[in-house]
Amino acid sequence: KQEVTQIPAALSVPEGENLVLNCSFTDSAIYNLQWFRQDPGKGLTSLLLIQSSQREQTSGRLNASLDKSSGRSTLYIAASQPGDSATYLCAVRPTDSWGKLQFGAGTQVVVTP
Amino acid sequence: KAGVTQTPRYLIKTRGQQVTLSCSPISGHRSVSWYQQTPGQGLQFLFEYFSETQRNKGNFPGRFSGRQFSNSRSEMNVSTLELGDSALYLCASTAGGEWQTQYFGPGTRLLVL
Numbered sequence: 001k002q003e004v005t006q007i008p009a010a011l012s013v014p015e016g017e018n019l020v021l022n023c024s025f026t027d028s029a030i031y032n033l034q035w036f037r038q039d040p041g042k043g044l045t046s047l048l049l050i051q052s053s054q055r056e057q058t059s060g061r062l063n064a065s066l067d068k069s070s071g072r073s074t075l076y077i078a079a080s081q082p083g084d085s086a087t088y089l090c091a092v093r094p095t096d097s098w099g100k101l102q103f104g105a106g107t108q109v110v111v112t113p
Numbered sequence: 114k115a116g117v118t119q120t121p122r123y124l125i126k127t128r129g130q131q132v133t134l135s136c137s138p139i140s141g142h143r144s145v146s147w148y149q150q151t152p153g154q155g156l157q158f159l160f161e162y163f164s165e166t167q168r169n170k171g172n173f174p175g176r177f178s179g180r181q182f183s184n185s186r187s188e189m190n191v192s193t194l195e196l197g198d199s200a201l202y203l204c205a206s207t208a209g210g211e212w213q214t215q216y217f218g219p220g221t222r223l224l225v226l
Binding site for chain 1: 117119144146148155156158161162163168169171201203205207211212213214215216217218219220222
């Protein structure tokens with residue numbers, strides 16, 4: 001059974017510092033891994049999608065890496081800003097389950113001015 | 114392109130009632146997935162529809178059901194509501210391929226009293 005873990009559960013950093021968020025999964029049989037951002041009480045905003053054959057994806061200040069063999073992904077956010085404060089979730093798409101994303105519990109990030 | 118829309122945004126029901134939630138996917142998207150988000154269980158997969166067919170179902174009781182129409186709009190229904198059904202219900206759409214990004218709507222907040 002696929003399990004997705006995100007550590008730490010919460011993180012507080014001063015503005016300008018780089019953020020490093022970790023995601024691990026137990027089964028490497030995945031199509032891809034997706035990182036999301038969720039603001040309180042809101043829906044999920046897709047940040048990056050990494051296909052299982054890729055090693056990393058970049059978008060602006062965001063960079064995500066994927067090591068499928070070891071079951072790990074890392075999301076880097078450079079030069080954090082107070083507007084980056086949110087909960088960040090990773091999710092894998094298993095190959096044996098149509099349309100399903102398996103989510104981690106998320107990392108709650110606070111960037112202090 | 115307009116994003117995924119969900120209606121209503123907020124609902125208050127009492128135990129024993131039933132509720133229907135609606136999701137309109139991004140234009141051209143044929144796959145709609147539904148998720149339940151609670152503080153205790155996180156994000157859990159309910160079911161996925163593609164071209165009016167349910168392709169996958171999560172581990173929820175039969176009180177949770179759904180359907181998809183020919184225009185790809187989807188509804189989910191919860192009958193005989195329980196207090197534990199209070200949650201944020203999110204739907205997501207993709208064009209249909211397992212390698213594609215899932216885009217989420219803003220969610221419907223259901224409170225069962």
